[in-house]
Amino acid sequence: MDSQRAEARALEAEITALRRACVEPPAPGEDTSRVRKSFREIYQADSEGWELSKDLRSHLGHLESELQFLSTLTGISIRHYSKKTEDLTSTEMTEKSIKKVLQRHRLSGDCHMITFQLEFQLLEIQNEESLSSVITDLSIIMEPTEYSELSEFVSRAEERRDLFMFFRSLHFFVEWCEYRKRTFKRFKEKYPEAVHLSEGASSSCMGIRSPSRPGFELVIVWRIQIDEEGKVLPKLDLLTKVPLQALELDKNGVIETAPLSFRTLLGVLGIEATLESLIKSLHTEASN
Amino acid sequence: MELANTLSQDGESRRGVLAHLERLETQVSRCRKKLEEPQSAQAVESALGTRIHELRRLRDKLRAEVKQHQARVKASTTNVEPDQTLEITEQEFLKRKRENVKAILQAYRFTGISGKLTSRGVCVCIGTAFEGNLLDSYFVDLVMQKPPQIHHHSIPVFIPLEEISAKYLQTNIQHFLFTLCEYLNAYSGRKYQADRLQSDFAAFLAGPLQRNSLCNLLSFTYKAEPEGQSFPFCARLLYKDLTTTLPTDVTVTYQGTDALSTTREEQRAAHENLFFTKPLHQVFTSFASKGDKLDMSLVS
Numbered sequence: 270m271d272s273q274r275a276e277a278r279a280l281e282a283e284i285t286a287l288r289r290a291c292v293e294p295p296a297p298g299e300d301t302s303r304v305r306k307s308f309r310e311i312y313q314a315d316s317e318g319w320e321l322s323k324d325l326r327s328h329l330g331h332l333e334s335e336l337q338f339l340s341t342l343t344g345i346s347i348r349h350y351s352k353k354t355e356d357l358t359s360t361e362m363t364e365k366s367i368k369k370v371l372q373r374h375r376l377s378g379d380c381h382m383i384t385f386q387l388e389f390q391l392l393e394i395q396n397e398e399s400l401s402s403v404i405t406d407l408s409i410i411m412e413p414t415e416y417s418e419l420s421e422f423v424s425r426a427e428e429r430r431d432l433f434m435f436f437r438s439l440h441f442f443v444e445w446c447e448y449r450k451r452t453f454k455r456f457k458e459k460y461p462e463a464v465h466l467s468e469g470a471s472s473s474c475m476g477i478r479s480p481s482r483p484g485f486e487l488v489i490v491w492r493i494q495i496d497e498e499g500k501v502l503p504k505l506d507l508l509t510k511v512p513l514q515a516l517e518l519d520k521n522g523v524i525e526t527a528p529l530s531f532r533t534l535l536g537v538l539g540i541e542a543t544l545e546s547l548i549k550s551l552h553t554e555a556s557n
Numbered sequence: 558m559e560l561a562n563t564l565s566q567d568g569e570s571r572r573g574v575l576a577h578l579e580r581l582e583t584q585v586s587r588c589r590k591k592l593e594e595p596q597s598a599q600a601v602e603s604a605l606g607t608r609i610h611e612l613r614r615l616r617d618k619l620r621a622e623v624k625q626h627q628a629r630v631k632a633s634t635t636n637v638e639p640d641q642t643l644e645i646t647e648q649e650f651l652k653r654k655r656e657n658v659k660a661i662l663q664a665y666r667f668t669g670i671s672g673k674l675t676s677r678g679v680c681v682c683i684g685t686a687f688e689g690n691l692l693d694s695y696f697v698d699l700v701m702q703k704p705p706q707i708h709h710h711s712i713p714v715f716i717p718l719e720e721i722s723a724k725y726l727q728t729n730i731q732h733f734l735f736t737l738c739e740y741l742n743a744y745s746g747r748k749y750q751a752d753r754l755q756s757d758f759a760a761f762l763a764g765p766l767q768r769n770s771l772c773n774l775l776s777f778t779y780k781a782e783p784e785g786q787s788f789p790f791c792a793r794l795l796y797k798d799l800t801t802t803l804p805t806d807v808t809v810t811y812q813g814t815d816a817l818s819t820t821r822e823e824q825r826a827a828h829e830n831l832f833f834t835k836p837l838h839q840v841f842t843s844f845a846s847k848g849d850k851l852d853m854s855l856v857s
Binding site: 273274276277280281283284287288290318321322325326328329332333334335336338339342343344345347349350351352374376387389391401402403404405407429430431432433434436437440441444497498500 | 602605606608609612613615616619620622623626647648651652654655657658659660661662664665667668669670671672673674679681684685686687688689690691730731732734735738739742800801802803
């Protein structure tokens with residue numbers, strides 16, 4: 270009872286203070302600061318708000334670090350996400366204890382340098398035995414990138430409504446692109462005179478020129494393809510730029526058969542070793 | 558009532574009545590006192606409770622008013638100080654932000670790889686799907702030490718997990734996870750196709766569908782028309798690449814020799830081609846919708 274009396278007294282005191290605060294005009298200057306001070310007194314007694322914010326902040330911090338971790342783990346960053354749910358359960362279904370829910374999801378983010386925006390519908394039907402979740406509609410918007418290979422793949426993913434395939438292939442695609450870029454850069458650094466990246470390291474072409482033989486150039490075209498099933502595969506071709514006189518002199522058809530030999534070499538040595546051997550063959554020739 | 562009854566019974570003697578009344582009065586007042594003592598305490602307490610309740614309500618109302626008042630003061634003065642009004646809205650802001658981050662964390666399941674931090678690492682959930690149908694999920698509980706290790710998992714034994722983890726887990730976790738995704742999704746996809754064939758097209762099957770646990774070797778005997786009198790075809794589908802959902806080897810054979818063997822041969826070749834390029838249940842959907850007409854049109 271004493272505690273109740275005390276509480277009542279405290280409340281009365283607070284109310285008096287609040288009433289005074291209400292009556293006092295919000296004039297600037299002295300008055301305001303006095304009013305404010307009394308507010309502070311009132312609210313400081315109530316530390317609940319502070320505690321709540323502190324908890325919220327630490328919880329938020331924890332969730333944000335989890336998000337950071339997931340985006341590092343998957344290489345996919347989701348920036349925005351929203352969801353709308355619509356219940357399609359009819360009374361007839363309710364009687365049979367079937368639940369039918371349509372969810373509309375919007376999601377945007379990026380996978381390294383490629384940004385994407387997705388919209389899809391997910392239809393969930395639950396009966397007593399099972400739950401089926403089907404993506405009924407998928408649309409993918411990607412900012413036009415330098416990677417033209419992606420547009421065909423995107424329409425196939427949309428057609429198949431295969432969200433997981435989209436992300437999986439995107440991941441492998443980006444992985445290959447980065448590998449290609451690293452490899453091109455490394456060769457440029459190692460053989461700056463022979464290797465030419467006229468369209469930059471991110472492009473699919475690398476030119477090899479011999480300083481001593483002007484007009485003679487080998488061009489490596491390294492494409493990254495995504496097949497029907499979403500598998501990402503590199504495809505390398507060799508193009509030759511040879512002066513007409515040289516072609517006439519090439520009685521054994523070495524230049525003509527070069528692209529084929531290049532393929533064979535790839536199969537035996539792998540990508541990096543094949544490229545290196547090509548560069549070296551021109552490089553050493555030049556230094557001799 | 559008691560009092561009245563007593564009065565009428567002893568009505569003859571006034572003195573006796575008065576004395577009796579007096580006795581009763583004292584009795585009653587004694588009783589009342591006994592009753593009232595605890596009652597009054599209760600009454601006070603409940604009155605206090607009501608009062609506190611009322612006071613709280615009043616206080617809350619005034620607080621709201623003061624807050625508005627304060628906001629006006631705040632707006633009208635340039636002297637900006639962090640104050641409690643901001644604190645409330647900041648809480649709102651934090652709550653909204655928290656809900657947003659929570660939703661994004663959940664949305665990771667749509668990428669096929671989601672996860673939850675554990676005390677020692679992360680428990681990764683890998684989702685599988687085939688053409689829009691969301692299928693089973695699997696988990697891999699990773700201990701994030703150097704080198705990372707798999708603590709628990711629910712990956713089926715026939716998936717070459719050890720091989721994949723030996724190759725990539727220590728050097729590139731991301732690659733490890735996506736490679737595992739590839740295997741699991743392909744397995745789920747093959748299993749889904751075989752299940753659909755069994756459940757939706759049983760009428761076409763002449764005998765049980767045989768499959769291995771990886772679902773990368775399927776064999777079945779079927780008819781292209783459920784009611785057809787024709788001899789059945791035998792199909793054997795092999796998926797050498799465990800990360801694919803379309804077969805790498807297809808053999809279709811037929812039993813018996815009938816007069817129209819050239820037509821049979823054409824059908825056989827057309828079926829083989831279909832099995833190579835279309836998911837299993839879709840091949841049978843085309844059988845069901847068009848009968849053999851489709852095969853013939855493919856051949857010609």
